Amino acid sequence: MSPLLEMTGVRKRYGGVQALDGAALTAVRGEVHALLGPNGSGKSTLDKTLAGTVVPDSGEIRIDGAAARIGGPRDAHALGVAAVYQQLSIVGDLTVTQNVVLGLEPARRWGFLDHRAARARAAAALDRFAAAFPGGLPLDRPAGSLGPGEQQIVEVAKALARGPRILVLDEATASLHKEQVAVLFDVVRELRASGVLVVFTSHRLDEVFALCDRATVLRNGRTVGTVELAATDEAELVRLMVGDAPRRSGAPAAAARPSPSAGAAATLEVRGLTTERLRDVGFTVRAGEVLGLGGLQGQGQSELLLALFGAARVTAGEALLDGRPLPLTSPAGAARAGVALVPGDRGRQGMFAARPIQENLSLASMHRRARLRLALGAAAERRAARSMVERLGIKIGSLADPVSTLSGGNQQKVVIGKWLLDRPRVVLLDDPTKGVDVAAKEEIYAIVRGLADDGVVVILNSSDNRELTELSDRVLVLFEGAVAEELSAAAITEKRLVAGALRLTPGESP
Amino acid sequence: MNAPARREIWREIRLPGVQLSGAATVAMLVVAVVVNSALQPNFWNSYALTSNFATFVPLVAIAVGQTVVVLSGGLDLSLGAQVTLAGVVAVQIVDGRLDRIPLAVAAALGVGLACGALNGLVVALLRLQPIVATFATGFVFSGLALVVLPTPGGSVPVEVTTAYRDAVLGVPVALLAILGLALLWWVLRRHRVLRHIYAVGGDADAAYASLVPVTRTRVQAYVLGGLFAALAALAILANTGSGDPFVGNELTLASVAAVVIGGTALTGGRGGAGGSILGAVVLALVTNIVFFADVPTTYRQLVNGAVIIVALALAGIPALQKSPASRKRRPVA
Ligand SMILES: Nc1ncnc2c1ncn2[C@@H]1O[C@H](COP(=O)(O)OP(=O)(O)OP(=O)(O)O)[C@@H](O)[C@H]1O
Numbered sequence: 039m040s041p042l043l044e045m046t047g048v049r050k051r052y053g054g055v056q057a058l059d060g061a062a063l064t065a066v067r068g069e070v071h072a073l074l075g076p077n078g079s080g081k082s083t084l085d086k087t088l089a090g091t092v093v094p095d096s097g098e099i100r101i102d103g104a105a106a107r108i109g110g111p112r113d114a115h116a117l118g119v120a121a122v123y124q125q126l127s128i129v130g131d132l133t134v135t136q137n138v139v140l141g142l143e144p145a146r147r148w149g150f151l152d153h154r155a156a157r158a159r160a161a162a163a164l165d166r167f168a169a170a171f172p173g174g175l176p177l178d179r180p181a182g183s184l185g186p187g188e189q190q191i192v193e194v195a196k197a198l199a200r201g202p203r204i205l206v207l208d209e210a211t212a213s214l215h216k217e218q219v220a221v222l223f224d225v226v227r228e229l230r231a232s233g234v235l236v237v238f239t240s241h242r243l244d245e246v247f248a249l250c251d252r253a254t255v256l257r258n259g260r261t262v263g264t265v266e267l268a269a270t271d272e273a274e275l276v277r278l279m280v281g282d283a284p285r286r287s288g289a290p291a292a293a294a295r296p297s298p299s300a301g302a303a304a305t306l307e308v309r310g311l312t313t314e315r316l317r318d319v320g321f322t323v324r325a326g327e328v329l330g331l332g333g334l335q336g337q338g339q340s341e342l343l344l345a346l347f348g349a350a351r352v353t354a355g356e357a358l359l360d361g362r363p364l365p366l367t368s369p370a371g372a373a374r375a376g377v378a379l380v381p382g383d384r385g386r387q388g389m390f391a392a393r394p395i396q397e398n399l400s401l402a403s404m405h406r407r408a409r410l411r412l413a414l415g416a417a418a419e420r421r422a423a424r425s426m427v428e429r430l431g432i433k434i435g436s437l438a439d440p441v442s443t444l445s446g447g448n449q450q451k452v453v454i455g456k457w458l459l460d461r462p463r464v465v466l467l468d469d470p471t472k473g474v475d476v477a478a479k480e481e482i483y484a485i486v487r488g489l490a491d492d493g494v495v496v497i498l499n500s501s502d503n504r505e506l507t508e509l510s511d512r513v514l515v516l517f518e519g520a521v522a523e524e525l526s527a528a529a530i531t532e533k534r535l536v537a538g539a540l541r542l543t544p545g546e547s548p
Numbered sequence: 549m550n551a552p553a554r555r556e557i558w559r560e561i562r563l564p565g566v567q568l569s570g571a572a573t574v575a576m577l578v579v580a581v582v583v584n585s586a587l588q589p590n591f592w593n594s595y596a597l598t599s600n601f602a603t604f605v606p607l608v609a610i611a612v613g614q615t616v617v618v619l620s621g622g623l624d625l626s627l628g629a630q631v632t633l634a635g636v637v638a639v640q641i642v643d644g645r646l647d648r649i650p651l652a653v654a655a656a657l658g659v660g661l662a663c664g665a666l667n668g669l670v671v672a673l674l675r676l677q678p679i680v681a682t683f684a685t686g687f688v689f690s691g692l693a694l695v696v697l698p699t700p701g702g703s704v705p706v707e708v709t710t711a712y713r714d715a716v717l718g719v720p721v722a723l724l725a726i727l728g729l730a731l732l733w734w735v736l737r738r739h740r741v742l743r744h745i746y747a748v749g750g751d752a753d754a755a756y757a758s759l760v761p762v763t764r765t766r767v768q769a770y771v772l773g774g775l776f777a778a779l780a781a782l783a784i785l786a787n788t789g790s791g792d793p794f795v796g797n798e799l800t801l802a803s804v805a806a807v808v809i810g811g812t813a814l815t816g817g818r819g820g821a822g823g824s825i826l827g828a829v830v831l832a833l834v835t836n837i838v839f840f841a842d843v844p845t846t847y848r849q850l851v852n853g854a855v856i857i858v859a860l861a862l863a864g865i866p867a868l869q870k871s872p873a874s875r876k877r878r879p880v881a
């Protein structure tokens with residue numbers, strides 16, 4: 039039996055960056071095939087050449103043994119390929135229904151739309167994920183008003199509604215809750231049973247081992263190998279991904295850490311903080327401490343960070359930094375007081391995608407380097423941006439390229455770097471390693487620890503319990519907007535976190 | 549989501565397009581009507597109403613056309629010139645003869661279609677900036693119009709001009725024409741092409757990845773714009789009874805202003821022609837007000853221009869206060 043999909047010698051160059059340099063991928067029917075590699079290794083680009091949104095410079099794609107000419111998404115669709123994009127293909131102004139059927143709208147005669155059929159198709163596609171929408175399926179809401187996880191599900195439903203025989207999932211789980219991931223996995227397993235090939239990209243190796251049969255690893259745009267996952271362990275996979283070269287460790291980052299600015303040591307005290315989605319939250323974090331926020335996602339963790347950053351309407355309560363009240367009314371005020379937020383939804387909140395990398399990096403801290411608060415030196419701006427690129431190991435072509443040209447993980451690093459340049463006293467991190475590869479994760483961890491060592495107050499929300507155990511000195515488990523439990527030191531284990539999130543008493547943890 | 553507060557922060561991150569809320573459009577309309585009826589003593593008598601509506605129709609038609617183009621993420625600065633060209637071609641063909649009307653109408657629509665297709669191809673295939681491309685093609689169309697009809701002239705059968713100023717069961721024909729344009733929009737909204745225009749204007753990359761034929765959709769938007777320009781040309785002929793190779797000059801700016809006043813985002817993907825129709829009426833009433841306020845002729849153009857700038861500025865204020873989050877919540881018209 040010939041393989042269902044054979045991609046060979048795929049090359050794609052963007053200006054000075056060789057995104058794909060002879061990548062290859064071979065996969066069969068009824069298989070879940072992982073496509074792995076560090077940030078910027080070309081996974082999304084390879085996915086896109088299959089889905090037709092990127093036309094490669096050279097290379098061959100065979101589907102079912104026949105040479106496939108994919109010049110655009112419609113060609114891919116005709117060949118039975120549907121894709122879930124890392125940078126979602128959702129039109130925010132259209133409703134959920136309109137998005138799900140977009141491009142393939144059911145129509146009556148002469149191209150007039152059949153609204154009822156469209157709704158029925160959208161409802162059928164989303165039905166499996168109904169649990170993710172407690173208020174009922176938001177069929178008629180503009181997709182842009184949904185949260186990132188919900189939009190992700192709409193994107194998945196849209197691909198499923200196309201009835202593909204090859205389904206590409208590019209970091210489709212990155213913004214999903216655990217329960218939603220479980221539903222998605224069930225769907226993928228069903229598809230596999232019916233002979234569909236699923237190409238699955240994720241940086242979460244536990245997911246890869248739980249779901250996938252084989253894995254192809256990319257490095258620098260080249261395929262370095264394909265392995266049977268049943269016969270491979272995690273260390274082996276990581277070695278394939280990062281290569282034999284000594285792994286970039288946190289050490290150089292530590293050396294390049296900003297020196298603690300005078301008076302950086304601080305204590306943050308929060309009392310009775312209440313917003314629409316937070317109830318009476320209080321805690322104290324000392325300088326040099328990493329406070330984790332755990333619990334099921336969406337229990338108010340992001341809201342708490344936004345509130346401290348002055349971006350949520352606070353109805354009661356206060357926050358004191360070294361005894362002085364923080365202005366909880368505007369992000370600009372918060373930034374002036376030394377609070378930095380690395381937002382979770384980087385696409386919408388964290389960056390100007392179309393502007394150059396350098397501008398994005400230097401934006402938040404510009405005022406510190408401005409001479410007489412007015413003039414900016416081009417050289418100084420470049421130096422500052424360049425140092426951050428090196429410190430975080432951001433893979434870029436040139437500082438002048440727009441951020442949108444970076445791979446997903448590298449975009450996240452730009453968002454983090456932007457705030458670190460500002461030498462904040464309080465750093466709020468909202469799921470900072472979402473979509474970041476193993477090596478970069480370590481770097482970001484080193485940076486977080488470095489910040490804490492320098493006397494910065496760090497509050498970290500993470501959907502990854504392992505990350506919380508590794509980084510936090512204490513963890514607040516939130517439930518429905520209130521602190522349900524506080525864990526410290528040795529009590530911070532993945533088991534306790536899960537139990538706390540589900541509000542089980544320690545004895546009955548699953 | 550705690551939208552109201554979260555607003556502030558992302559405002560700086562995504563510049564919202566200029567967009568006016570529906571309430572503001574209606575408020576402007578009410579003010580314009582009140583001022584107008586105060587200044588024009590017989591504003592509400594049927595003769596004045598009829599002649600007012602008669603002058604509104606072309607502006608309404610071209611505003612609907614501009615809306616379609618703007619929704620697709622483009623802009624057509626040649627629409628006025630297309631009105632001129634379609635008008636002079638039609639008037640040359642009809643030449644005062646009743647039996648040639650179908651031919652003249654078809655020719656006008658054909659001109660609109662051809663001009664729209666040319667614009668669409670230049671913008672969508674050659675990927676020139678819409679503003680520059682259509683500004684240039686506008687000169688071509690105006691030049692052609694001068695070749696077809698060098699000086700004002702030609703004549704439309706008197707039956708047409710009479711019928712245009714007539715009333716059916718007490719309703720002015722011109723008002724029926726406006727309602728007809730609204731109905732046409734209503735029908736288009738139910739068509740796949742308009743859905744794709746919204747998608748392309750909202751996010752062209754996402755639309756492309758979602759199997760929307762982006763290039764074709766862009767061309768279709770300009771073609772629709774051209775067809776509405778042809779309808780505007782026919783309305784002008786029916787109203788004035790003769791051809792004029794300069795008639796469309798001021799309509800382009802007015803069409804853009806009507807779109808903005810009507811609440812359609814200039815960035816594309818959001819809004820609808822319903823607002824633009826109201827916007828066109830507001831603009832026409834303003835022109836009326838300027839006339840009846842006894843502004844000296846030499847100053848009229850200046851005042852009209854200033855009024856449009858004020859309207860655009862007013863449209864900009866709510867856009868500055870509104871966040872992407874809240875505008876996202878607004879469903880497509
Ligand atoms: N449109 C573009 N213009 C310029 N460069 C691009 C473009 N798209 C991708 N690149 C570059 O190509 C390389 C590969 O990017 P790609 O998105 O495929 O990586 P990835 O493996 O998906 O990474 P991640 O895990 O971060 O998502 C990166 O260096 C990226 O900067």
Ligand SMILES: [Mg+2]
Nearest residue numbers: 082124445446
């Ligand atoms: Mg990627």
